[in-house]
Amino acid sequence: MKALKLPEPRPARDLRRVSSYPCQLELSIGEKCNLACDYCFVDKSSPAVARWSAVRRAIDTILSYPHERFTITFTTMEPLLHAETWKRAVDHILSVADKKGLEVKIITTTNGLLLTDSVRRFIEATDERLWINISLDGLPASHNRHRLLHGGSGRDSFALSWKNFDALPRNRTRVICTICPSEAPALSRNLDFFLQEGFLHIDLFPDILSLWSRKRLALVSRQIERFIERINPASGRYNLRLLNRLWGTPYNEKILFGSDERYYAYEGVLLIPYEQRAPYIVGNAADGPDLALRQRLFGDIFSEFARRTGDACAACRFNGICSYPTPLLLWCDSRGLDLRRYFDSFGRVAQAFIELSQRVEERSRNATDEARLRSLR
Numbered sequence: 001m002k003a004l005k006l007p008e009p010r011p012a013r014d015l016r017r018v019s020s021y022p023c024q025l026e027l028s029i030g031e032k033c034n035l036a037c038d039y040c041f042v043d044k045s046s047p048a049v050a051r052w053s054a055v056r057r058a059i060d061t062i063l064s065y066p067h068e069r070f071t072i073t074f075t076t077m078e079p080l081l082h083a084e085t086w087k088r089a090v091d092h093i094l095s096v097a098d099k100k101g102l103e104v105k106i107i108t109t110t111n112g113l114l115l116t117d118s119v120r121r122f123i124e125a126t127d128e129r130l131w132i133n134i135s136l137d138g139l140p141a142s143h144n145r146h147r148l149l150h151g152g153s154g155r156d157s158f159a160l161s162w163k164n165f166d167a168l169p170r171n172r173t174r175v176i177c178t179i180c181p182s183e184a185p186a187l188s189r190n191l192d193f194f195l196q197e198g199f200l201h202i203d204l205f206p207d208i209l210s211l212w213s214r215k216r217l218a219l220v221s222r223q224i225e226r227f228i229e230r231i232n233p234a235s236g237r238y239n240l241r242l243l244n245r246l247w248g249t250p251y252n253e254k255i256l257f258g259s260d261e262r263y264y265a266y267e268g269v270l271l272i273p274y275e276q277r278a279p280y281i282v283g284n285a286a287d288g289p290d291l292a293l294r295q296r297l298f299g300d301i302f303s304e305f306a307r308r309t310g311d312a313c314a315a316c317r318f319n320g321i322c323s324y325p326t327p328l329l330l331w332c333d334s335r336g337l338d339l340r341r342y343f344d345s346f347g348r349v350a351q352a353f354i355e356l357s358q359r360v361e362e363r364s365r366n367a368t369d370e371a372r373l374r375s376l377r
Contacts, residue, residue, distance in 0.1 A: 138190025268327030
């Protein structure tokens with residue numbers, strides 16, 4: 001397996017010479033999880049837990065950049081394993097934003113097992129800038145098949161999570177539904193369940209690191225199309241995203257602050273073993289990130305990806321998704337897998353979901369135009 005030739009990491013220098021500043025911070029307080037989901041390929045070998053002082057410094061750094069809007073995301077593993085640090089971080093983000101007049105959105109992704117009464121009271125007391133993403137794959141059969149408890153105890157992870165999810169405010173809770181090929185036949189039932197339980201914001205996230213057949217993708221597409229007809233996204237009541245957060249923000253707008261208190265070029269490095277991450281370090285808590293080095297790393301990784309796939313990136317073929325193929329490269333290389341095989345599967349998923357997204361947008365435009373015409377009559 002040929003390793004990528006990447007620059008050696010070095011400490012931060014003069015940020016004034018850097019033209020591109022990230023506006024989204026992916027913040028990993030710790031890298032452990034209390035579930036063992038079988039489709040999660042995030043490496044969990046690092047025992048590190050970031051100190052509050054380092055987390056605070058990372059927040060202050062991102063909010064010092066020349067933007068008016070920021071997103072800070074607590075994701076990667078289970079952030080509520082470190083609930084007190086998380087609460088302090090949320091309070092600090094909002095305090096700094098208020099003082100500087102910044103627009104911020106805070107996103108916390110959780111599997112729900114640690115949504116205690118204390119955490120739920122904190123969420124309720126915090127304003128609408130705090131959003132909770134819940135990892136929920138649908139009805140118990142689909143959820144329990146892949147979201148496993150440690151030790152293979154056979155306990156019902158859905159029941160343990162659902163009793164906490166059910167109490168969350170629906171207006172700022174987003175369902176993150178991972179669709180595995182095995183669950184394609186059950187997708188309609190799972191989507192119906194989300195509606196019945198009052199969820200208004202839903203992300204449908206295909207499991208990219210599985211190999212998808214065209215037949216399974218067609219089955220998924222048909223069910224999503226029927227779901228779109230039911231909810232009528234143009235009504236404004238529901239917010240359905242078909243490509244999840246991975247495609248929502250270009251990777252050059254994101255930076256990862258890891259639990260080891262180092263900055264990494266982007267969150268895709270979490271897919272590779274901890275001991276292999278050193279080439280992607282772009283700074284530390286004390287010195288801040290070297291954004292120029294980060295840009296060069298992106299260039300090297302994108303160039304290598306283009307070379308290895310014959311310059312046939314899905315972003316070029318299917319109009320505008322460039323976020324995920326690069327983590328796919330790191331993941332395949334770290335495990336000795338055939339990149340081309342997984343890339344071709346990724347391309348099939350990308351094509352299906354891009355076409356669905358285009359139909360959603362067209363349906364929304366048509367419904368909006370019809371409403372406008374009715375108002376003129």
